[in-house]
Amino acid sequence: MSEDIELKGLDFTLTGLNSNVSNPARVIAVVNQKGGVGKTTSTINLGAALGAEGKRVLLVDFDPQGALSVGLGIHIADNRPTLFQLIMAEQDIDFDDVVIKNVSTNLDLLPCDINLAKAEMLLVSEVGREQRLAAVLAPHLGKYDFVLIDCQPSLGLLTVNALAAANGVIIPVECEYFALRGVKLLVDSIKIVQGRVNPKLQIDGVLATMYDPRTYHQKEVLARIKDAFKGQLFKTPITRTIKFPDAQVQGRPLIEIEPKHSGATQYQSVARELLARLA
Ligand SMILES: Nc1ncnc2c1ncn2[C@@H]1O[C@H](COP(=O)(O)OP(=O)(O)OP(=O)(O)O)[C@@H](O)[C@H]1O
Ligand SMILES: [Mg+2]
Secondary structure (H helix, E strand, C coil), X not given: CCCCCCCCCCCCCCCCCCCCCCCCCEEEEECCCCCCCCHHXXXXXXXXXXXXXXXXXXXXXXXXXXXXXXXXXXXXXCCCCCHHHHHCCCCCCCHHHHXXXXXXXXXXXXXXXXXXXXXXXHHCCCCCHHHHHHHHHHHHHHHCCEEEEEECCCCCHHHHHHHHHCCEEEEEEECCCCCCCCHHHHHHHHHHHHHHCCCCCEEEEEEEECECCCCHHHHHHHHHHHHHHHHHECCCCCECCCHHHHHHHHXXXXXXXXXXXXXXXXXXXXXXXXXXXXX
16 A cells, blocks of 8 residues: 555544533534545434434434435425524524434434535625534534534535534544545644634544455555544444445434344444443
8 A cells, every 4th residue: 555644643632522421412523525435324323323322312414415314214395494494594493393303213303405505605604604503403402412413525614514513523434545535634624623613622433434344455444544543443343235225225224124234233333432432
């Protein structure tokens, strides 16, 4: 492997992770500006795994593609209010008009659709534009143990809103040769938000996704990811399996369809490791 790891020397210490996970919710942005690395799949399945652990979880679909909503079987009808109206602070629409309760065990969902793409443009000139999602979530954090925000693959205003609203970040990283390209940009963006908007923001973990343990090459890639992120990499990588796209088509978390499948138990291990890190 010839590509240099860009992350050496970056400080990813977990010091200060002592928040009470019960009250209020720990808000975690699932973020990576690279597309197709498993952000949505991880939000659904980690959320469901936390739900199975008895935690009350709110999933926030913050990608205008709406893949999180669809992946949970929710197809937004025209004129149904979504997160877009909440972000734009439209009068007469509140959280309870938008939230969909119990999409799975202990899981609620704030859905969105393509309209959310307009928010980025409409908010550009607004005061406090980075804090809109934080303001939407703040009154409701006492109802949940975790809020997981599925971000779009960009570092634009919506993602900045997610980082501003979050206590922690989980970065899914696909196990492939160029996995670490662009991660420095992401970490720099997190540091900018830390510095300007949200000093308490932390990295809660890095999750290796789409791992194929059968090849030496993949083992080498995983070793490089581990080397780059040290203790921040969750011990359990998520293996590549067709069961995840299949489950997404069915609109349900894999743990609900096949709780004993390795993909489901891996997300459960990650959920337990996350709980242990935050305890
Ligand atoms: N462990 C896995 N094994 C096999 N396929 C997977 C796995 N995780 C995710 N996928 C599939 O890979 C595709 C991309 O995953 P996903 O949508 O979760 O990524 P994403 O980072 O949210 O993408 P985007 O950046 O477009 O929002 C989906 O079709 C998903 O079903
Ligand atoms: Mg996605």
